[in-house]
Amino acid sequence: MTESPSSLAVARQRLDRLESFLRQDPSNNALLVDAFQTALACSEWDRAEFHLRHGLALKGSAFDWRLREGDFFLAQRRDEDAVRVLEALCATPSAPRGLIAVVQHNLAFIDFRSGRFAACVDRLAPWLETESVKATSAGTEVSDSITRRGLQMLWLRALHHCGLLDRALTWARTCDAAHRLDAHAAGVASLIALDASEFDLAERWSQASLALRAEPGPPTETLVTQASLALAAQDAARARQYAQAALVLQPSDGRAWSAHGFATLLAGDLPAARESFERSVRAMPGHIGTWHGLGWTQILQGDLAAARETFDKALALDRNFAESHGGLAVVLAMTNQKADALLSADRALGLDKSNLSGRYAQALVNGEVQDAQSVRRLAQRLSRGRAAPLGGDMADLFEHPRPGRAGGSDS
Numbered sequence: 153m154t155e156s157p158s159s160l161a162v163a164r165q166r167l168d169r170l171e172s173f174l175r176q177d178p179s180n181n182a183l184l185v186d187a188f189q190t191a192l193a194c195s196e197w198d199r200a201e202f203h204l205r206h207g208l209a210l211k212g213s214a215f216d217w218r219l220r221e222g223d224f225f226l227a228q229r230r231d232e233d234a235v236r237v238l239e240a241l242c243a244t245p246s247a248p249r250g251l252i253a254v255v256q257h258n259l260a261f262i263d264f265r266s267g268r269f270a271a272c273v274d275r276l277a278p279w280l281e282t283e284s285v286k287a288t289s290a291g292t293e294v295s296d297s298i299t300r301r302g303l304q305m306l307w308l309r310a311l312h313h314c315g316l317l318d319r320a321l322t323w324a325r326t327c328d329a330a331h332r333l334d335a336h337a338a339g340v341a342s343l344i345a346l347d348a349s350e351f352d353l354a355e356r357w358s359q360a361s362l363a364l365r366a367e368p369g370p371p372t373e374t375l376v377t378q379a380s381l382a383l384a385a386q387d388a389a390r391a392r393q394y395a396q397a398a399l400v401l402q403p404s405d406g407r408a409w410s411a412h413g414f415a416t417l418l419a420g421d422l423p424a425a426r427e428s429f430e431r432s433v434r435a436m437p438g439h440i441g442t443w444h445g446l447g448w449t450q451i452l453q454g455d456l457a458a459a460r461e462t463f464d465k466a467l468a469l470d471r472n473f474a475e476s477h478g479g480l481a482v483v484l485a486m487t488n489q490k491a492d493a494l495l496s497a498d499r500a501l502g503l504d505k506s507n508l509s510g511r512y513a514q515a516l517v518n519g520e521v522q523d524a525q526s527v528r529r530l531a532q533r534l535s536r537g538r539a540a541p542l543g544g545d546m547a548d549l550f551e552h553p554r555p556g557r558a559g560g561s562d563s
Contacts, residue, residue: 188220
């Protein structure tokens with residue numbers, strides 16, 4: 153997230169003070185570092201570069217300042233320049249292992265930011281998985297807790313993006329059992345556990361992350377997990393609370409917008425639900441479950457043409473999800489396309505014999521249900537189960553109720 157105008161003003165005032173001190177003591181490395189980092193924080197690139205060049209000229213701190221040169225390029229998204237600097241540092245003889253860990257994290261971050269998630273996994277695997285560096289996660293080789301945290305969080309996020317849920321969970325469980333799992337990384341792992349239908353684990357890890365009181369606090373994934381678990385417990389207000397908190401941290405996060413959409417759909421706020429779902433699919437157009445939520449919202453609003461288009465998009469992504477066929481069947485039934493509706497309903501029930509939408513479409517065609525309130529009740533019932541982020545039937549969590557999750561304490 154970008155800094156607020158007030159925090160930028162404070163940062164610039166701090167930079168002015170630091171530079172006034174440096175005029176009295178120009179070779180003070182600690183002051184130079186502080187001034188450089190403050191200049192980066194408020195995007196004062198020329199001033200940051202001035203302090204960087206000064207730092208690079210100091211004797212005895214070349215490696216540290218070359219690493220900061222990489223930070224300088226990273227902050228401006230000049231990834232090619234950053235890679236050039238960081239790869240040169242990797243070849244530095246006798247470089248401190250802890251600093252090389254930072255270099256590897258930064259290179260992996262560039263891979264991740266560029267969408268090269270598999271490359272990110274491959275780069276981090278030697279640091280997180282191999283026998284020779286197991287101690288890295290424990291902190292005996294990488295003493296900086298912030299570096300360990302960054303490595304673990306980036307590693308889990310990359311595995312998640314690659315769909316390597318089992319690998320991620322195996323690693324996180326091993327670290328957790330050895331008391332090596334950073335609490336921030338546990339928040340990332342909680343969302344992976346949720347996606348793998350490991351609900352108790354998702355609850356435990358997200359609660360561990362919520363317990364963090366120091367800055368920067370729990371990551372977005374923690375809040376999305378809690379929002380999704382609240383949805384499964386039919387607690388729309390709590391789900392919305394956590395989804396909104398996640399959006400404060402990451403205003404463009406598709407998962408948070410999806411959770412917010414399902415929370416508002418469950419609460420019956422159709423305009424807010426539709427807006428949230430539309431923002432979510434713009435951020436992550438491959439998320440089938442969110443297309444389902446959008447389609448049901450459009451059905452409830454009576455916008456059947458838009459709902460038809462939405463379910464068609466879900467089917468274009470993957471034709472093996474029962475809810476995509478079931479939702480389309482409902483739209484077809486409501487537009488009196490009875491033969492096509494029954495065909496889509498049969499496909500839905502062939503994929504999942506318990507699919508609620510397919511059965512509802514059959515009932516519509518047969519005249520067993522007709523009132524609008526029954527459609528609303530079905531949509532709300534389906535939305536309660538939407539926690540799985542990788543697609544699937546909207547009712548997948550509804551089929552696995554979680555006793556005792558009617559609320560819980562706020563954090």
